[in-house]
Amino acid sequence: MTTPPTVLVMDLGGVTCRWLPDRRLAALSALSGLPPATIDHQVFESGFDDAGERGRVALDEFTRTLASMLGLETGSPTDRALRHAWGQAFEPDPEVLRVIGEARARRALFTNNGPLLEAAMAASDDLAPVREAFDELVFSWHLGITKPEPEAFARAAERLGAAGGELVLVDDSEANVAAAAHAGWHAHRFTTVADLRTALADL
Template structure:
């Protein structure tokens, strides 16, 4: 196995839980949430934000087009930080353990420009990466091969020396197709084992 020169973290559902459906279930009930998500493609709206469109303007325009659900759609902006929570504490510890071991750590995440700036005010560890690749600033989202190509070009590390953790199989498949080492994140315990198995952390530092 090629030596890992940098570890690349997705953020949503790897370092911070991202479960909009869970948020809406708690606010309006599962049945109404299902009705709303069937009527409005809110994840497609969020993809537009992640590609760099203005966060507030995009959400409010969607709310205006779907007036029957206007207040609920506006929550996607006004209460966004509640959707992007809580922190996955062990994943943050692993990030910091890698830094302590002098392993370069990058972020590669589908994230809007303004929403990422908001997240930074709540989650200081987002400032601890050696390099950050945020889709809103890049104008492209995973799993488009272009986003991985931009990372490779910027960091100058061979694809096979990058180890990438993401919770979505399509994002992992796209990275693997470029030759990246990958880990499909299903929880921090498995991610810790993967880092130990590759010799990046010890059992003690990964605890």
């Protein structure tokens, strides 16, 4: 990077956190008694979660619909249980968080996730290190569009108040990295912590 960017933008699953979707399915299965494969089909393969990620379903509606899919009573206890279960897909990576903490740049999270994950992150002690590592959290549902759509990067840059050349995305998806670069961002594909530390040495 010849001109270091001023805003570090990190992906969540597979980068800042270990991505453990089976653990979330197991937690939802324990709540509902439904097989994980059934939940996977109803909630994820059906496009329901994708609608949440794209901002088409607000938190209350998303939670009520999810509870109904799982055969659960609606109400505060169920809401809390669903937030906890939803957050089980993410396990903070302490080594990555250490590298993020060493960066002098502004730090932002940019993730393809919906309102339930945002609520889970706000409520979870386990995810507190992630929440506290960033100056700003950008969820795709805020933007109404997901990575790697080009407009997602334009809207994220606007939300962060920065031009593309001021931003560097760290993501494990080749498609997201390519789209960010096409949008004028700096972009680095995450592979290892050591490689990340080298890539961000100037930040």
